[in-house]
Amino acid sequence: MNSAIPIDALTEAEAAEELAQLARDIAHHDAAYHTHDAPEISDADYDALRQRNAAIEARFPTLIRADSPSARVGGALESGFAKLRHRVPMLSLDNAFDAMEFTEFCTRAKRFLGRTEPLTLVAEPKIDGLSINLTYEHGRFVRGATRGDGSEGEDVTANLRTIQSVPAELLGKAPALIEIRGEVFITKADFLALNQIQAQAGARVFANPRNAAAGSLRQLDPRITASRPLSLFAYAQGESSEPVAATHWAYLQRLKDWGFDVNPLSRLLDNETDAEAFQIKISLARSGLGYDIDGVVYKVDDLGLQRRLGFVSRTPRWAIAWKFPAEQATTVLREIRIQVGRTGALTPVAELEPVNVGGVLVARATLHNEDEITRKDVRVGDTVVLQRAGDVIPQVVSVVTERRPADSVAYSFPDVCPACGSHAVRPPGEAVRRCTGGLICPAQRVERLIHFVSRPAFDIDGLGDKTIQEFFNEGWLHGPADLFKLPEREGEIAKREGWGKVSARNLCRAIVARRTITLERFIFALGIRRIGATNAKLLARHYGTFANWRAQMFAASQIGSDERVELGSISGIGPTIAEELTDFFAEARNIAALDELAAELTIEEAVHADASDSLIAGKTVVFTGTLETMTRPEAKARAEALGAKVTDSVSKKTDFVVVGVDAGSKARKAAELGVRTMTEAEWQEMVS
Template sequence: MEAARRIDELTKELNEHAYRYHVLDDPLISDGEYDRLFQELLKLEEAYPGLAAEDSPTRRVGGVALDKFEQVAHRLPMLSLENGFSDQDLRDFILRLERFLNEPVSTGFSAEPKMDGLAVELVYQQGRLITGSTRGDGLIGEDISAQLKTITAIPLSLLRSNSDLLEVRGEVYMEKQGFADLNDSQLAQGLQPFANPRNAAAGSLRQLDPSITAQRPLKFFAYGVGDPESTPCASQTELLDYLRQIGFPTCPYNSFCIDIVEVIRHFERLTSIRHQLPYEIDGMVVKVDELGLQNRLGVKSRAPRWAIARKFPATQATTTLTGVEFQVGRTGAVTPVALLEPVNLDGATVSRATLHNQGEIDRKDLRVGDAVLVQRAGDVIPEVVKPIVDRRDGNETPIKLPSRCPACDSDLIKPDDEAVTRCPNLQCPAQLLRGLIHYCSKAGLDIEGLGKRYVEQLYEEKIIREVADLYTMDREVLKGLEGWGEKSADNVLAAIDQARKPPLADFIAALGIRFIGENSASLLESHFGSLD
């Protein structure tokens, strides 16, 4: 049949042109010619819908909107990375490797820009994209297959495959110009602009309607696979080349380095060109290049031993410390928070920063009214570095923690062996609220629809006061709340119902007991088995 033959020709031709454009950066045809071929294929598939292939380029324009994202388990964990903030941290990393191996690492390292985007996993079976998901907590992510399929840099089918199953890991990101254009569009529509390219990329992928994702200028770089044994590669450098050969774009600034000297030199190069790149990077990932050594080194609880993320020096700026707010956390810790004249740090507006504790305030000699140097440590967490003493005019005032809890007026205590001042009242409303927020958050049971703002609203309305209250909330009361409705109430109650029988370790960690984190909770579950 002529239509079937032409559809097959166009599908293969357009996929080949997409590969040359996104991976090889060597297009053979103009954008206009590509669009003409695309429209021809689209019309043929509309006339003969039964002939459209699963990997057709037309499948990228988006599909049916979802009610919610489904969860998907990673077959192999997507681990975090250990961070380093200095050249010495890199040297120490290599020394740890050599102590563990009891021999030098002589086969080199792969040094790769750390993209400031969203980590995802793409699962291919028999060479076709089956599932795409977010990293999530490393074990379980969200199924965003429909959204990822709209990104033209992600192949729907591989050019070739050596394995029935291939799990590709990479980063979805947005280039600076695409981000600027998107924000111009947002403002023109009277919508809130995004804070930075990473937030824009993450927000675009988490659109329940994939047709919205399809309109966003998202890009993708592959950086690894879940199981290297599913490839014919013996090193990370070979693996990156292999990924390009089968259809994936990889970062052109990846570099093989034979030793620590070359690793540091490449980091210095990336630092010097960082702001000239078309996309944001927030550091450089260093990996042992030999895959066999990676396997010998193994992993720690949350990160591989064979890799480290060398972060860029924190971005700094000068502003004014206008006041201090004292926050009570879920364990009763009273944390002073600096209120700052808003200042832009590398694309993000910062107006608040932690002051940690009274000892830190005294050590830095910080005062209200000071001109201060602030930075985003690791380009993420704002902190006050120091006051600029030369700018003082005598009107600055010392900062002292209160003697009574700002939330419940109980006497505060400071144990001699701790730097933190605490409220000892277990019924302190601030502690109860923070505990509820933690219980519902991603660090707790991840109850969909109960983010910080909604938990605060339920607490203020006296609907919840403790964890047990979450499981007895009334639908009629919820749907009558400001900003809620029948659908919101039903969705939240359904999410709570799913959280009634969590794994024991998750439940223990969600309770937010002091000194009991995820690892301790898992040990308790292993030992006791159940609450009975």
């Protein structure tokens, strides 16, 4: 996941492109994890993406995007559900991983309260499910939402009504308004049965019970939720129009009276020293429980003390989750299978002799990447140690070398893509090997098509992600060239559900209109790695025509050729990007797909970045104030490349003064002399 370029060596243009890519990738993984409940990468790899993003932003603060992943926490909401604000925020808990950390928590709490006597605690097994907030008005269940980001969740009221352990009406007397929190979960047995049904139906198999519960609750059709065996344990309160108990333990009893299930293993502990024994007892009982737990939550029992203790940001000082160590098991590795991700990344997956790890049958585990396999020397036939921690995908931790078969051979990572047979290359310094068959690889097709029609590329109106997927499923789209065959299906499209004559005609017109395209859009649309809009423009301007570009790239594939040197010396391109291009052109089937596509199109000649025909050739330019989209040296270099003369002071000979933020005397002088001033945006317009 670490990119080829050290952050110190990134140019501003590269940084901007990588931030855009990271924003897309992280959003994709967030959606896979939270919205579709199907993580595609390990938590460690995901964290690495976020860290890289943060490090680039730290070096280039002006490039921080409006949609920057650092501005969002996980758990983005899917559009299908209305948002619902919690009256009292839903908290997240601090974790302890051993007795010492637990003791520190107790010591901190007592010091805060200025007391020496022991704390009375309530211990509750921590269910690995989905936290929800239920609102009852006058004893009736009126609304229910997922935790979401803690302040705002998704309205899943209709789905919650289908769960038997969510009472429609509270039994006995209840406050006029009360928010009750709990965990929706699925038992281990139901999880396995559900996955079997899913597998038989060819549907998605869930990674773990937590994902299965979340995926089942967050169905747009409540009938699907109703068909899933979900349960609920209640354990906390949010807003309440009147106090219902003086202690948390008493509150749990009220919950039971109202008709909720409360985890029967919950206990009231007279003092914190009893916690260790309780922790051991539950960890021993864990694998025999019908549901997944990943630790025990300890809460200060006295609600008055809870109020005094309060919060540190979103974390209460009165509760802690003491987590269990990860669960491990050993089994035999049957096969290493290579999955190809939507961006062409090759990910190794261990196919295992199924084994029970903490009550869940595991038949597959992640091996992360090529280096991890080498480092652990994992081989087919090995007995391996597996680990499953919470909702993390099971992983291979180590090899039991004593049990290695005599004829075992070291694993060699494939250098061709198993999905399409194209070369799979691993740029120096990168952890991930990638398929180079972007245009032809089935694993990457849908993603490439979506990119192809996106706004900076072919910008085809009416062709959104869903439509692309729909037409792809229909078998109409194998590669981008097929998009231009869609108008032949206008009649068929018009008859589809959700379409009509007008929308089909509009779509086909939009496609036909794009048969003529600029070279830069065309290059960008190919989706070659690191060739974003900026680099595509540089290439288009440098090479002018499609035919010339194609021929030059072909020739540049030869290391040491003049064409290769020329490519690497284009300002803003550099050797890393040059390599991505030559990798693409080295794959014969990419060329075939490229030519098939080009045959459908009229690709316009690009305007050369020739000094003589630029609007600013021969002009004298002064930059003043702080520029926002480029550095001063960058602005100067760009202007000079287009034939302008850049000076530091304003005189009568000055043609333009480009005024940035907080411009001072130079802007005033320009006004006095009647020299034309322009904003940075106007300047960009002029030189682009």
